[in-house]
Amino acid sequence: xxxxxRLIPALFALAALQAAAQNYPARSINLIxxxxxxxxxxxxxxxxxxxxxxxxxxxxxxxxxxxxxxTLAAAKGAQARPDGYTLLLAHxxxxxxxxxxxxxxxxxxxxxxxxxxxxxxxxxxxxxxxWIGWHYLQMRMENQTLEEEARRLAQQxxxxxxxxxxxxxx
Numbered sequence: 821x822x823x824x825x826r827l828i829p830a831l832f833a834l835a836a837l838q839a840a841a842q843n844y845p846a847r848s849i850n851l852i853x854x855x856x857x858x859x860x861x862x863x864x865x866x867x868x869x870x871x872x873x874x875x876x877x878x879x880x881x882x883x884x885x886x887x888x889x890x891t892l893a894a895a896k897g898a899q900a901r902p903d904g905y906t907l908l909l910a911h912x913x914x915x916x917x918x919x920x921x922x923x924x925x926x927x928x929x930x931x932x933x934x935x936x937x938x939x940x941x942x943x944x945x946x947x948x949x950x951w952i953g954w955h956y957l958q959m960r961m962e963n964q965t966l967e968e969e970a971r972r973l974a975q976q977x978x979x980x981x982x983x984x985x986x987x988x989x990x
Contacts, residue, residue: 845904854911
């Protein structure tokens with residue numbers, strides 16, 4: 821009997837949490853975007869915000885916080901109350917912030933909970949630039965002319981582009 825009496829407050833708390841969850845969201849939601857207004861991330865956030873607003877029945881306010889490679893926006897998101905009314909549109913550059921900045925205003929691992937993935941951006945161009953630089957050095961070591969190497973790279977680039985297009989269609 822004593823055990824049951826101890827469980828009553830827990831049951832009321834659980835019922836209150838369930839009722840609170842049913843009313844979410846009761847007010848507008850703030851979506852922090854770590855880039856300036858008018859760019860591709862802002863456009864994506866606005867499209868996502870409109871869809872969320874239609875689904876949730878509340879306004880989604882876009883808050884563009886620029887600077888320091890997205891760490892200012894992340895810090896603002898980390899300092900917000902963890903009540904589900906502040907969201908952060910994170911990007912891949914923020915994962916590198918730990919290696920770029922000596923001291924961050926937030927814990928990049930523990931300060932955030934992932935909700936989901938909304939876009940994937942391939943990083944092929946960065947790899948391709950590195951690849952061209954490597955082949956240029958290789959060409960210089962083999963005493964090839966720039967014209968010969970340009971022809972060879974153009975053919976390889978065309979082959980790579982065809983391979984990527986084929987991969988995307990599958």
